[in-house]
Amino acid sequence: MSATGAPIHLPADAPAWRLRDRLGLAFAWLTGLLFCAVCAAIVVFLVVQGVRYLRPDMLWTNPKVGFNQNETGGFLAEIIGTVLVTGTALVIAVPVGVGVAVWLTEYGRPRGLARVVESTVEMFAGAPSIVLALFGVIVFQAPFLAFLSATTQGHAYGKSFFAAGAILSLLALPIVVANVREGLRAIPDHVREASYALGKTKITTIRRVLLPAARPSVITGTMIGAGHVIGDTAIIVLLLGDTYTLQAVGHIPLLGALRGTDSTLTSFIYANAPTGDLNQPQKAYAAAVVLLAMVFLLNIVVDISGRKARELKWT
């Protein structure tokens, strides 16, 4: 017995949990519940207020001039603006983001350049959107980019869906890159080697095996990125012009709209909040609940694609 060491004696009255552990547990519960309560309060408040003031016709009428909140129309232009600017941003962010992620994970050489690209992408993730917006204002007023927005007396206005979409894409880009990289890293190396062992080249392997396998991650990244784009206000106010209806430039259908200015739900809420220029809280609440519903729908898509990704498993 003595050769294997003295048996360990636990005092019979030893508490199962020490005080510090119990306090820690209580703190974890408290913060968790508090967080849920705050979240629930916001959602309940917005839904109650929003549903009270949201009338269906707001979804298909544009804002108009009126004497009280019953006469000032809805926010159709803002819904269109939100969809259009998010679409523009994603059309730029997704291909670029997937390309960057593939290059970083599958090539990543030279190392130094890869590190620079990585920190650049991370910098975008951390940059305040108002700073990016300010940069965008200067860039899109440059003469050689004048064709992307309205021009008055030879001067580029610099505000359009193109301008806002391009800068908003910088918000989505880091999220797309991070998700696609994670998706690609989750594919075991022997799957790549199996493709090489069948005489396929690296680029074929990426196109036909790796990207299809990472598709759920691409979707997740796109949707979370879209959530960030939808929620941004600063870039919209500075770069989309913040006109209350869609003001197209020229007569070509989609192109004219993309060169034009508009508001989105976020900038509409900003202007209509009690502290805003227009101060129509009813409209702000109604728009907020529509915005919340949009983000909620995106989250559902994220959830579904995440579940798909978990189904795809190599042993």
Place this chain on the structure above:
Amino acid sequence: MDMTQPKPIRRLDADTKLVPLPRGFHIPDSLPQDELPTTQESASFITAARDERPLVPTIDRMRIEQVSIDYANKRAVREVSLPVRQGEVLGLIGPSGCGKTTLLRSLNRLTELTKAAHLSGRITLDGTDISELEPTALRRRVTMLFQQPNPFPMSVFDNVAYVLREQAKRKPRRGALRPQVEEALAHAGLLDEVKDDLDHPALRLSGGQQQRLCIARALAARPEVLLLDEPCSALDPQSTKLIEDLIVRLREELAIVIVTHNLQQAHRIADHVAFMYLGELVEYAPAQRLFANPKQDRTREYVSGAFG
């Protein structure tokens, strides 16, 4: 009846009915209960007689000549020379880290993907130095099956069709490829199980089916040499048996090299066995001779379970 010479495990198949067998495979009608070896007896597999199997004429396909492979600061393979013949299964055995997988991967230049690996010596395929061949062309002729089943995340059909199409092209279309896809699946003994739903996602198949799909995929490239890196180590005994039978059948039309940690498996399916230790080829001999009567002490110790 001689109890010291039990039927080898390869013949044992109590639940055959549950798993469809590859085409052309003959199931013995019954195995008398008293012929089943007990656990104790099956441990003495070295003395067990192997299945009678057709003698196949052998042809030299690849030659490994004085090959050494170095990683950054470690020599993984030291001056190994071996023939790879069509018509027989070459088993590579040895303890972990002895260089057998590295040697296997060098046969279709997969080692080149690890940047630091350096190969000296010569490996030839039908007399041509493989370093002079286009890697993609070489890897279609000398293809490889991995330890973990790794079908691509697409349908059963598309897994095989991927190999049949040139690089990333989408043509030829589905209809035109169907006969070739079905032939490859039949060849790997999987067609009967999947023919009703070729669009089934490959990753929803069972592990054993996935590995046979990987074999079908490899066969679709019409390879001349098939490299196997512990192809059964992630599989259950029944799937292992199906794949071992398949390997023995396939050796008639292509050269097979298998790396395995499982000595019983090497004994069951290999015609020649090479024992490697610390990167060196210690002994190369016909399987039965190597297991029953090893010439080298290190081989004897390894096959009797003294180390490894």
